[in-house]
Amino acid sequence: MARYGAVAVKRSLNDWLKYTSILFLILVVSALHYWTSIDYLYLHEIYQRVYYIPILLAAFWYGPLGGVLAALLTSSLYVYHIQAHWAHFPTYTVNQYAEIILYHIVAVIIGFLSRRERRQRESLESTTKELSRAYEQIQQTFEQLKQADRLAALGQLSAGVAHEIRNPLGSIKGSIEILEAEFPPDHPKREFVDIIKEETVRLNTIVGEFLKFARPASPSMQATSLPELVDSTLTLLKKQAEDSHVRLSVAHDPALPDIHLDPDQIRQVLLNVVLNGIQAMPEGGRIVVRSSYRQSEGTALIEVADTGNGQPPPNLDHLFDPFFTTKPHGTGLGLSISYQLVHNHRGSLNVRKNDQGGLTFAISLPAAG
Incomplete structure (x- = not known):
């Protein structure tokens, strides 16, 4: 000003x-x-x-x-x-x-x-x-096309691998449940049964992410109040944010109309993005979620800004690449799936560094269904 x-x-x-x-x-x-x-x-x-x-x-x-x-x-x-x-x-x-x-x-x-x-x-x-x-739009379109090519190729590969893994996983899970009944909690070998069971669940979760990435469901569009969707999603994350000493705050544009979208898919996108911010601040911080309406462009915008340590510039170009992660136990699929879900809504998902040193994710969705 x-x-x-x-x-x-x-x-x-x-x-x-x-x-x-x-x-x-x-x-x-x-x-x-x-x-x-x-x-x-x-x-x-x-x-x-x-x-x-x-x-x-x-x-x-x-x-x-x-x-x-x-x-x-x-x-x-x-x-x-x-x-x-x-x-x-x-x-x-x-x-x-x-x-x-x-x-x-x-x-x-x-x-x-x-x-x-x-x-x-x-x-x-x-x-x-x-x-x-x-020129900027052409560059963005070019990047989206490159991303789409990578997603298509890796999607086919992931679908095949996930299908082959899920079949024996069912057998392993059934066998472990049988063995679990033979080893009481105080048995010295029960610990190994529990480890196998936990790792089986973890592997099943990863396979599920593979399948979501490889075969994302078509969005089921319906008129949705974006502020209500954001608020309900943040409520789900409130306990995890408090445990990580992260303060969540929200600001909504009162002029924002109902948006035609798939509420489950966009909720998943918000969960992935906000969780990414919480995990980026192990010592605590703040996440601000803003929703706004750009009438001239006919789009609704959701911005998720954190006060974490951000990412080096080279990493920013790869955050939405499948399997790219900087977390020790991450799969590198959460943001890729989010990118694909937003893309299926004819929207865009971008990231940039903010003035607080963290990252700001911008989810842009067409206001018209």
Whole structure:
């Protein structure tokens, strides 16, 4: 806000200097006319030409209207001088009045040329901005296509591997349950049975993530209140956040309409992203979730910002890559699945470093179903 105020003050000061310069030049040249004896004809002819400087500046800076106003002020001051000192020289007087007419003609011509040049410059600046936005969109689309190719290839591989693993997992789980009944809790070998059982459950969870990644269900779209969805999701994470000394806060845009989405899938995305933030702050911190409505773009935006240690710049480009993880026991699929689910909603999921040193995940979803 202060920056915009400083810009406004600078612009106001710049305009004041321009007005003052134009007025000062007109008054100085007029004063020279009045103070110089008519015996010095050549000086008066020079002064006549100098009048063009403030008129040209006014026309260049403020267009036809500015130029004509400067010419009118110049004429009003100069006409009185002509009538008072040159009335007995009719031939020269005609020349002076012709010069006054030229002041106005030049002011109009230069003013229109200046206005046209200004409009062309503004048009070029607008075109440059549009090209820049288009280039950014092309880059984003290119990255999304690369991501889609990787997801498609790894999805097929993951589906096959997960299917082959899940079949023997069922047999292992059944066998362990049979063995569990033969070893009471105080048996020295019961510990190994429990370990196998826990690891089987963990492996089954990983296989489930593989299948979600490989064969994500099509979104079942329905009108959903995004603030209610966010609040209910954060309620599920409240206990885990408290245990990790992470404070959750939320801010919603009151103008946000109901959004057509799959509430279960977007809840899963929010769970993955917020959990990622909680796990990134083992010593505690804060996570802020904001929802907003961008009416001009027709999108709803959910931003999840944490105060963790962030990620090195090279890692940011790979956070949504399948199997990429910096956590000792992570699968590297949570954010990849989230990316795919948002993509299936015709939305986008991006990440950037924030001013608090952590990361901000931005989930953009089309407002229309």
